[in-house]
Amino acid sequence: MSTDSAIPMVDLTAQHAPLMAELREAIERVVASGHFILGEEVERFESEIASELGVAHALGVSSGTDALLLSLMALDLAPGDEVITTPFSFFATTACIQRLGLRPVFVDIEEHSFNLDLSRVEAAITERTRALLPVHLYGQLLEPQALRALCERHGLRLVEDAAQAIGVSRDGFAAGSVGDYGCFSFFPTKNLGCFGDGGLVTSREGGLADRARLLRGHGARPKYHHLEVGGNFRLDAIQAAVLRVKLPHVRAWNAARRRNADRYDTLLAAAGLPESRLRTPGRVHPEHNFHQYVIRSDRRDALRNHLREKGIASEVYYPLPLHLQPCFRDLGYAPGDMPRAERAAEEALALPVFPELGEERLRHVATTVIEFLGAGG
Ligand SMILES: Cc1ncc(COP(=O)(O)O)c(C=O)c1O
Known part of the structure; x- marks a missing residue:
């Protein structure tokens, strides 16, 4: 490819x-x-x-x-x-x-x-x-x-x-x-x-x-x-x-997303990068439908730019937590009030995981992520 x-x-x-x-x-x-x-x-x-x-x-x-x-x-x-x-x-x-x-x-x-x-x-x-x-x-x-x-x-x-x-x-x-x-x-x-x-x-x-x-x-x-x-x-x-x-078809599509997620987990974990640089999604129960496959990285924005240059889409869900949205200002929240959500907004990156992705493209995404982050991001 x-x-x-x-x-x-x-x-x-x-x-x-x-x-x-x-x-x-x-x-x-x-x-x-x-x-x-x-x-x-x-x-x-x-x-x-x-x-x-x-x-x-x-x-x-x-x-x-x-x-x-x-x-x-x-x-x-x-x-x-x-x-x-x-x-x-x-x-x-x-x-x-x-x-x-x-x-x-x-x-x-x-x-x-x-x-x-x-x-x-x-x-x-x-x-x-x-x-x-x-x-x-x-x-x-x-x-x-x-x-x-x-x-x-x-x-x-x-x-x-x-x-x-x-x-x-x-x-x-x-x-x-x-x-x-x-x-x-x-x-x-x-x-x-x-x-x-x-x-x-x-x-x-x-x-x-x-x-x-x-x-x-x-x-x-x-x-x-x-x-x-x-x-x-x-x-x-x-x-x-x-x-x-x-x-x-939803069951089969969800199962295909789960298989894609398993492949990403295996390929990305094999890189052995420090957790702060690359963390695969935490799983708290087996039947996740992987609507999104979301990794975390302290080099998230640089990684996203690199993927974009290589023709690989990725998305940030969500870049600004809700307590900090301008329209909810009157609720009185400030930066620092929800530290985990705020950190997730800085580190989370969704990779393509749709059912029709296929092994070849998935491998290409994983390799591109690893090469970039492994080289110091
Ligand atoms: C978590 C969540 N809640 C609510 C919605 C709103 O759904 P809709 O776009 O169909 O109005 C969406 C999707 O867009 C969502 O992801």
């Missing part, structure tokens, strides 16, 4: 190529039906994905962001109520808390998993704390029993941001089945992505699922009679049809 060949972070064209006939047929079926919003296609998708994921209830919604917003709305929290969450995630996680007039309270992450450090949550609970919103980051779950026990002990609602954790289980619990609600994203680059925006709310309990269903469609029941102010959080039928074609 030539060193200037482009290696992307994802290759959706390659993923869709073998499915094109089925995808076309699915889209044409919806167009022929003339029914574009919710309806039978969405209902079928909801029942298929609920059984695939091992969750009791599933509701197709307009995006992962809206899944979070809808879940928090459905829990009847009051303005000023505190929601404990992680400072190291995609912006939407905290934004949804803030948008509802709730108060995000950050607790730092664990060094090895990048996930919220549950051992530090109790110290952050006050009499205004009403909910916990952890993120199963990069496709690795927080400990389900510990999460539940903590929330039960303190009477907290639990919303899981499982946007990156589709198809992942830990200790017999599926992502999205642990809390009151689970929130998934079908953004095109996710492990299960649609052809636009889409998302899912899961719930373990019928009453909660029904309340989210009501709020998803402007709180109307029956049509044009509004019991509550909800929103338009509906999934459209074309996205559901596309997702129905792709859903049966």
Whole structure:
């Protein structure tokens, strides 16, 4: 392989190529039906994905962001109520808390998993704390029993941001089945992505699922009679049809990502570099879906530039922790408040790990990383 060949972070064209006939047929079926919003296609998708994921209830919604917003709305929290969450995630996680007039309270992450450090949550609970919103980051779950026990002990609602954790289980619990609600994203680059925006709310309990269903469609029941102010959080039928074609492949795609991650681990560890220079992802349970394969390096930015020069994509998830985002200035956090998240923001680098990457390109990425860091970066 030539060193200037482009290696992307994802290759959706390659993923869709073998499915094109089925995808076309699915889209044409919806167009022929003339029914574009919710309806039978969405209902079928909801029942298929609920059984695939091992969750009791599933509701197709307009995006992962809206899944979070809808879940928090459905829990009847009051303005000023505190929601404990992680400072190291995609912006939407905290934004949804803030948008509802709730108060995000950050607790730092664990060094090895990048996930919220549950051992530090109790110290952050006050009499205004009403909910916990952890993120199963990069496709690795927080400990389900510990999460539940903590929330039960303190009477907290639990919303899981499982946007990156589709198809992942830990200790017999599926992502999205642990809390009151689970929130998934079908953004095109996710492990299960649609052809636009889409998302899912899961719930373990019928009453909660029904309340989210009501709020998803402007709180109307029956049509044009509004019991509550909800929103338009509906999934459209074309996205559901596309997702129905792709859903049966998610297990195999997740398994291919895991195999790629194992190969990276082996190749990168063989270099024997000091941990500060190159650290492979910590694994806290076997069924990680490797939505992202994230290494750490004290030469992260130089490494990223070098990879770019060699035609290899990489990405920083996330360069600025949420407690330091300009729009959350009023929350009163300062640099140094969440040292682990801040260090992760400086050291984390995601390498291409998509299912279609293949051994040759993967080896080329690993070799390029090792050569650069081994030579002093
Ligand atoms: C952790 C996390 N939460 C929430 C979201 C929001 O999902 P969406 O982009 O579908 O709104 C994403 C993905 O973008 C995410 O990675």
